[in-house]
Amino acid sequence: MEKIITTLFFLLTLDLLVAQQDLTLPGLVVEQNSKYRTGSIIHLSNVEIKSVSAKPQRSDANGKFTLVFADRPGGDVARIHAAKMVMML
Numbered sequence: 099m100e101k102i103i104t105t106l107f108f109l110l111t112l113d114l115l116v117a118q119q120d121l122t123l124p125g126l127v128v129e130q131n132s133k134y135r136t137g138s139i140i141h142l143s144n145v146e147i148k149s150v151s152a153k154p155q156r157s158d159a160n161g162k163f164t165l166v167f168a169d170r171p172g173g174d175v176a177r178i179h180a181a182k183m184v185m186m187l
Contacts, residue, residue, distance in 0.1 A: 120166050120167065120168050121166070121167045121170060121172060122164055122165070122166050122167075123152075123164065123165045123166075123167065123176065124162070124163070124164045125147070125162070125163050125164070125165070125178070126141070126157075126160075126161050126162055126163075127141065127142045127145045127147070127157045127161040127162075127163065127180060128140060128141055128142065128161060129141075129142055141157075141160050141161030142157060142161050142182060143157055143158060143159045143160070143161060144156055144157065144182075144183055145157040145161070145163075145180050145181065145182050145183070146180070146181050146182075146183060147163050147165060147178060147179070147180050148178070148179045148180075148181075149165055149167070149176050149177060149178045149179065150176070150177065151167055151168060151169070151170055152165040152166060152167045152168075152176075153165075153166060165178070
């Protein structure tokens with residue numbers, strides 16, 4: 099009986115260890131063809147980045163962002179939408 103309880107405890111503990119973790123996807127937002135037009139890559143700041151099952155993010159001053167996906171398997175396809183926010187004065 100003790101062996102069965104120990105085995106059951108081990109299997110439950112193993113299940114918790116195998117549970118999916120949050121996956122992070124780092125990224126960089128740049129202006130398309132900016133290197134060919136200007137000679138240098140233009141990084142875009144304050145761009146809103148969205149994807150299903152990830153919290154929306156904004157790119158920083160260097161164009162970098164990190165999306166965090168919860169409960170998605172690694173290698174799963176993710177569609178990412180980026181939109182530059184235009185300020186109206």
